Amino acid sequence: MKGIVLDRSLPSKIEFREVEESPIQPNQVRVSIKAAALNHRDEWCRQGLYPNISDGIILGSDGAGVISALGSEVTQWKVGDEVIINPALFWGNDQRAQSKDFQIIGMPTHGTLANSILVSSDRIHPKPKHLNWEAAAALPLAGLTAFRALVYQGNVQKSDKVLITGFGGGVAQFAAQFAIHYGAEVYVSSSREQKIKKAIELGAKAGFNYKERNWTEEALSVCGGFDLIIDGAAGDGLNDLIKVSRPGGRIVIYGATMGNPGKLEARRIFWNQLKIIGSTMGSDEDFQAMLDFVNEKQVHPIIDQVFRFEEAEQAFDRMKAGSQMGKIVLVP
Structure with missing residues (x-):
């Protein structure tokens, strides 16, 4: 072969x-x-x-x-x-x-x-x-990773305002589609306007260019903060995600393409009762649940x-x- x-x-x-x-x-x-x-x-x-x-x-x-x-x-x-x-x-x-x-x-x-x-x-x-x-x-891989991050670790709810960072990559596109099908209010971030436009076509409410210095202020003014954030970058941008999280919010990290953060704003984390959760691919149970969901919702x-x-x-x-x-x- x-x-x-x-x-x-x-x-x-x-x-x-x-x-x-x-x-x-x-x-x-x-x-x-x-x-x-x-x-x-x-x-x-x-x-x-x-x-x-x-x-x-x-x-x-x-x-x-x-x-x-x-x-x-x-x-x-x-x-x-x-x-x-x-x-x-x-x-x-x-x-x-x-x-x-x-x-x-x-x-x-x-x-x-x-x-x-x-x-x-x-x-x-x-x-x-x-x-x-x-x-x-x-x-398979990206769908499984997204599903576990969103559903098992993130415990997504219909009432949630959800931010998917780095929309355009494999896991992020699945996480956004899955969250939309769950009935959540979905937002995305990206460095490219055409990717944000694509997310909105799929059903996202809005998107933010994370290269813009004031994107966190824009996000807070648009939706007041996020209940759940799904992120694959980490790095120093993690502090921005902490900033735009609602009190009691969850940040699920499935990757670290931007490396480790140079510092972490611990006071914001504990004062706002935030949960930062790690996630990776998923179990056989997650895979079957992901497939069932894709079939039921006809996800493409x-x-x-x-x-x-x-x-x-x-x-x-x-x-x-x-x-x-x-x-x-x-x-x-």
Whole structure:
């Protein structure tokens, strides 16, 4: 088979090349990939910024396809079934947090950016019928991360005023759509006006350009503050989020693309009874709940651009530039 492999000896750090196919194990299925999607972790692996990376591994955590082979112990699926892949491995039995053995498909195990992938049969779910291959492939990792942050950790309510920061990225677009479908009053932030416009088209009430010095004052004047904030950046901007939180509000952080904050305004946190909550991908229970919600509400992932596997370097460069609106998808 062929896959997009990490190889840090190359100028591009990745190459679409032949990889030896492993034999199928009794509890596994082989999925012929119809579409796969990028996440920031794929580009971080290419840059050498992700822990425990190894050359020779096929990247990619998101994928959808058709079952092409079954292990001898698999009885609940059949060849030809259309599926999406849950990329979370070894979450464990505690819904509150992942186990120490937790992994994500695509590093250190082979990922979805390939013609086919072997996965345990408990990692696959029926593809939502209302989604095409590209949209289905865009859903798993970002959709799961957004759903857990918003629903399990954030405990979103219809009465909530919700801010989704960094709208345009994969998790943020899902968090905004999910919150809108939950009936919350949704706002977004972004550094690009066209992304804010897109969010409003989807049903957000308004958006704020976080590059503007007075965006926090504007947000407070528009809505009076937020009950729930979903953020993937952290950094020094976390103090702005504390500033625009209502008393008793919740800030859920699922990433730190801007690094750690240089300082934290602790007095605002305790005086306003704020909750700052960490979140990451999610459990099998979260994944099933997310899928049920997507099917019930007929949620459609936003696709930025579709590339061929042979165009992997262009796709990764687009992810690195951060200019995408929605998910970057690759197809064989």
